[in-house]
Amino acid sequence: MSAHNNLSRSIARLGTVQALYQMEVSGATTAEVIADFADGKLPRQTEASYTDSEGDLDLFKLLVEKAVDRQATYDRTIARHLGKGWRLERIDAVARAILRAGAAELEQRTDIPVAVVIDEYVEVAKAFFEGPEPGFINAALDAAARDLRPTEQGA
Incomplete structure (x- = not known):
């Protein structure tokens, strides 16, 4: 795959996280964020x-x-795998957006390896957080991948 293709996907992932965050905090619609991205x-x-x-x-x-x-499905899947002391509704809205975007990609784009998807969202997390969040996102998406891609167990 070309570097351009990887970059355009990385841009889409970052844009998705920003869009989901924007939708949660400002009530923007799906149509509005798609138009903004376009x-x-x-x-x-x-x-x-x-x-x-x-x-x-x-x-x-x-x-x-x-x-x-x-x-609702992604939130339940993620919440099931959150570490002790973490509750989805109480974590940062950006972290929630990263987890939801990652869950969507894990489930919907089975052509992209689990490790690639997780690594990409950990990199997005590093752009926003300097604390434990990237590790937490890595662990949560890794665990969620087992539910969202059961066919890749042990892959």
């Missing part, structure tokens, strides 16, 4: 390397739509 307004530029690249619109739309449509 217009280049999402993701908000956090890394210079993204400025000249286009995000994967199909991946972005799939992840945002599924994260919204299947949020």
Whole structure:
């Protein structure tokens, strides 16, 4: 796969996390965030390397739509695997958006290896958090992957 393809997927993932966060805190609609992404307004530029690249619109739309449509399922799956002391509704809204986007991709894009999906969302987490969150997101998505991709058990 080309580096451009990887970059456009990475941009779509970051945009998805920002879109889900925006939808939760401001009530933006799915249609509004998809239009923002298509217009280049999402993701908000956090890394210079993204400025000249286009995000994967199909991946972005799939992840945002599924994260919204299947949020209750993803939330239950994630909540089942949260470590002691972590409750989904009490964690940071950005971390929640990362977990939901990761869960959507794990379930919907079985062509992308579990390890790649998890690594990508851990990298997104590192862009937002300096504390324990990236490790927590890694563990939560790794555990959720067992439910969302049962066919890859032990892979």
